[in-house]
Amino acid sequence: MSFPRQYRRTLTERSSVAGDEARAKILAIAFELMAEKGYRGTSIAQVAARAGISQSGLLHHFPSKQDLLIAVIDYRQQVDSRTLTDAAGHPLLGWAAFDALAELVRKNSERPQVVRMFSTLCAEALDADHPAHTWIQGHFADGERTLVEAIEFGIADGTMHPDIPPATVAHLTLAIMDGLQLQWLASEGSLDMAGEFEAYLEYLKITWEIVEE
Amino acid sequence: MSFPRQYRRTLTERSSVAGDEARAKILAIAFELMAEKGYRGTSIAQVAARAGISQSGLLHHFPSKQDLLIAVIDYRQQVDSRTLTDAAGHPLLGWAAFDALAELVRKNSERPQVVRMFSTLCAEALDADHPAHTWIQGHFADGERTLVEAIEFGIADGTMHPDIPPATVAHLTLAIMDGLQLQWLASEGSLDMAGEFEAYLEYLKITWEIVEE
DNA sequence: GTCTATATTTTGATAGAC
DNA sequence: GTCTATCAAAATATAGAC
Numbered sequence: 001m002s003f004p005r006q007y008r009r010t011l012t013e014r015s016s017v018a019g020d021e022a023r024a025k026i027l028a029i030a031f032e033l034m035a036e037k038g039y040r041g042t043s044i045a046q047v048a049a050r051a052g053i054s055q056s057g058l059l060h061h062f063p064s065k066q067d068l069l070i071a072v073i074d075y076r077q078q079v080d081s082r083t084l085t086d087a088a089g090h091p092l093l094g095w096a097a098f099d100a101l102a103e104l105v106r107k108n109s110e111r112p113q114v115v116r117m118f119s120t121l122c123a124e125a126l127d128a129d130h131p132a133h134t135w136i137q138g139h140f141a142d143g144e145r146t147l148v149e150a151i152e153f154g155i156a157d158g159t160m161h162p163d164i165p166p167a168t169v170a171h172l173t174l175a176i177m178d179g180l181q182l183q184w185l186a187s188e189g190s191l192d193m194a195g196e197f198e199a200y201l202e203y204l205k206i207t208w209e210i211v212e213e
Numbered sequence: 214m215s216f217p218r219q220y221r222r223t224l225t226e227r228s229s230v231a232g233d234e235a236r237a238k239i240l241a242i243a244f245e246l247m248a249e250k251g252y253r254g255t256s257i258a259q260v261a262a263r264a265g266i267s268q269s270g271l272l273h274h275f276p277s278k279q280d281l282l283i284a285v286i287d288y289r290q291q292v293d294s295r296t297l298t299d300a301a302g303h304p305l306l307g308w309a310a311f312d313a314l315a316e317l318v319r320k321n322s323e324r325p326q327v328v329r330m331f332s333t334l335c336a337e338a339l340d341a342d343h344p345a346h347t348w349i350q351g352h353f354a355d356g357e358r359t360l361v362e363a364i365e366f367g368i369a370d371g372t373m374h375p376d377i378p379p380a381t382v383a384h385l386t387l388a389i390m391d392g393l394q395l396q397w398l399a400s401e402g403s404l405d406m407a408g409e410f411e412a413y414l415e416y417l418k419i420t421w422e423i424v425e426e
Numbered sequence: 427g428t429c430t431a432t433a434t435t436t437t438g439a440t441a442g443a444c
Numbered sequence: 445g446t447c448t449a450t451c452a453a454a455a456t457a458t459a460g461a462c
Contacts, residue, residue: 022445022446036340036342037253037340037342038251038253038336038337040250040251040253040254041253041337041340043436043437043438044437044438044439045436045437045438053445053446053447054446054447054448055438055439056439056440056441056446056447056448056449057445057446057447059438059439059440060445060446061445063439064438064439065437065438065439116339119336119339120336120337120339120340122336122395123251123332123333123335123336123337123395124251124254124333124336124337126329126332126333126395126398126399127249127250127254127333129249129250136399137399137400140395140396140399140400144396165412168408168409168412171393171396171404171409172389172393172409172412172413174392174396175388175389175390175391175392175393175395175396175409176385176388176389176392177388177392178388178391178392178395178396179387179388179389179390179391179392180384180385180388182335182336182339182353182388182391183353183357183384183387183388183391185339186339186349186350186353187350187353191384195381196381196384196385196388199378199381199385200385203416203420206420207416207419207420235427235428256454256455256456257455257456257457258454258455258456266427266428266429267428267429267430268456268457269428269429269430269431269457269458269459270427270428270429272456272457272458273427273428274427276457277456277457278455278456278457
């Protein structure tokens with residue numbers, strides 16, 4: 001299949017290599033800066049300066065500071081997606097979901113920037129006036145729902161004890177992840193975040209796992 | 214015992230009622246505002262306006278924005294002190310320390326402002342350039358040390374299983390507290406933070422408590 | 427102890443040339 | 445697509461009167 005020449009031309013022009021490179025560079029620097037200083041602590045002038053572009057040059061790609069924030073959040077979303085899904089895109093259920101979380105924590109312990117971005121923006125976005133407030137509420141709600149479903153499957157499955165309280169274990173598990181991130185960042189990486197989470201998972205299995213004999 | 218008149222006079226003047234009231238009002242409003250918007254998101258003009266005083270009037274009591282932040286952190290420190298100590302000021306040890314934490318979580322679940330202040334400033338202060346960076350590092354280090362000592366006492370005491378890993382359990386317990394706070398704030402109080410922490414404590418005791426027969 | 431006035435930067439954003 | 449020039453508002457802080 002081939003496009004008529006005028007459409008081909010349009011496509012080429014819209015995604016010019018130089019343009020995308022500039023956009024990507026701005027986005028990467030905004031990500032880094034907002035991870036460290038938050039949305040409120042980051043100015044578009046700082047981002048522009050580090051990206052080696054003028055402030056107006058930046059605003060050509062992202063018309064406002066909020067647009068830049070949205071792009072940063074979207075980028076993080078992409079980086080993390082499919083973590084709790086299998087190769088076919090189906091959600092992981094039962095203990096597989098918890099093992100995937102342990103895998104995610106291990107992955108995160110090698111990218112402080114991504115962890116920092118979440119911890120910083122998450123706390124900042126607790127404020128109802130923050131542009132990412134809705135995002136963070138959805139993030140927590142999604143996390144809880146996903147884990148609750150995974151646990152309910154584990155009960156039905158016969159691999160988790162029927163007395164396990166799904167919502168409580170979901171809350172505690174997500175709390176451990178977020179809380180360990182704070183300690184890990186504050187300790188400048190000296191805390192073994194992945195190891196501690198795996199220890200938690202081990203105790204969880206001792207308490208609630210049902211193993212076939 | 215009585216002071217010579219000139220000293221008495223000095224003491225009276227230094228802590229004039231009107232002055233302390235203004236200071237206290239400014240402090241309360243700064244606390245509230247920084248809890249919501251963080252240090253970077255709060256301007257001294259906003260604090261002054263809400264306190265019904267001019268910007269310069271505020272700066273008479275707190276010479277700079279940083280001084281205001283330090284006062285806010287000190288104030289929180291006072292509110293929370295003696296939580297892990299008994300009436301005589303001695304540290305609580307063994308399971309008593311964990312029970313005191315559960316009590317603290319229950320108390321916190323009735324003062325969102327205090328919780329919000331910690332969660333917001335904690336994340337903001339992860340940045341090495343933040344004026345409260347040293348404070349937050351000390352906060353985490355203190356928390357870990359206190360809990361590790363409490364657990365080691367419990368082992369020596371014979372009330373905790375000798376295989377309990379003190380540092381890991383300390384990290385997980387503090388992580389649960391901080392992580393639950395984020396979820397609780399994001400859910401606008403609909404999550405039962407105290408109940409979930411007590412559930413965690415129950416599992417912890419099932420796993421590690423040694424009960425006399 | 428509180429005020430008005432002011433200085434100096436920095437902020438987010440726009441207009442318009444190239 | 446990137447720039448310079450510019451704007452209006454907001455920021456922290458100081459000086460000095462009362």
